[in-house]
Amino acid sequence: DTAVSQTPKYLVTQMGNDKSIKCEQNLGHDTMYWYKQDSKKFLKIMFSYNNKELIINETVPNRFSPKSPDKAHLNLHINSLELGDSAVYFCASSPNRGRIGNQPQHFGDGTRLSIL
Amino acid sequence: GIQVEQSPPDLILQEGANSTLRCNFSDSVNNLQWFHQNPWGQLINLFYIPSGTKQNGRLSATTVATERYSLLYISSSQTTDSGVYFCAVEPLSGSARQLTFGSGTQLTVLP
Numbered sequence: 001d002t003a004v005s006q007t008p009k010y011l012v013t014q015m016g017n018d019k020s021i022k023c024e025q026n027l028g029h030d031t032m033y034w035y036k037q038d039s040k041k042f043l044k045i046m047f048s049y050n051n052k053e054l055i056i057n058e059t060v061p062n063r064f065s066p067k068s069p070d071k072a073h074l075n076l077h078i079n080s081l082e083l084g085d086s087a088v089y090f091c092a093s094s095p096n097r098g099r100i101g102n103q104p105q106h107f108g109d110g111t112r113l114s115i116l
Numbered sequence: 117g118i119q120v121e122q123s124p125p126d127l128i129l130q131e132g133a134n135s136t137l138r139c140n141f142s143d144s145v146n147n148l149q150w151f152h153q154n155p156w157g158q159l160i161n162l163f164y165i166p167s168g169t170k171q172n173g174r175l176s177a178t179t180v181a182t183e184r185y186s187l188l189y190i191s192s193s194q195t196t197d198s199g200v201y202f203c204a205v206e207p208l209s210g211s212a213r214q215l216t217f218g219s220g221t222q223l224t225v226l227p
Contacts (some may be wrong), residue, residue: 031213041153041200043217056214069142088157094213104149104164105215110157 003027004107006091014116015083017027021076021111030096032074033105035067037088049074050096086115118143118207122218129193129225137188137221139203147206148179149215150188154199193225
């Protein structure tokens with residue numbers, strides 16, 4: 001009954017490959033996010049989707065393409081992987097602001113991506 | 117955008133000691149969360165505390181929204197408290213919800 005689940009937990013692949021990370025939440029939240037944690041442990045927002053629509057798209061290379069088939073899922077597809085993409089990617093979800101009062105964001109366990 | 121500063125960046129304690137971690141932010145916030153990133157990399161949500169004081173066991177947190185800071189108190193620290201503690205805030209302005217994280221406090225509790 002995990003609230004926000006990501007797969008896979010670990011992903012090791014070679015430079016130039018294309019890979020996807022999946023995220024699902026069973027909390028009934030409207031908004032889902034992808035955050036990236038770099039090698040210095042700094043966490044930064046990448047994307048935010050609200051009810052399947054892209055809301056936030058920070059300065060992320062267009063090799064990264066989020067896809068939200070429904071509001072419970074937000075997948076991250078990465079084309080032509082580069083060494084600098086090695087990081088931990090976290091998925092999160094939250095209700096809309098003010099819908100049922102202010103509520104925290106809930107995070108998945110992260111996907112550790114290593115590029116060889 | 118909003119700035120979030122955490123202090124100290126590193127903290128080493130002996131088991132049983134108490135500690136205070138600080139988070140300063142540069143603008144009014146709608147949301148403030150404290151997280152503990154454990155050695156396995158999981159982000160554990162400790163507190164959702166945009167204002168006021170909360171306690172959970174040996175941990176407590178206080179946010180003084182008018183003065184734009186939050187404190188996380190750890191009492192009687194244990195080795196399992198080791199890890200990185202992050203403060204993250206969501207600015208009051210703007211319609212989109214997104215958290216801006218501080219750079220974290222690396223806590224090491226020695227046996």
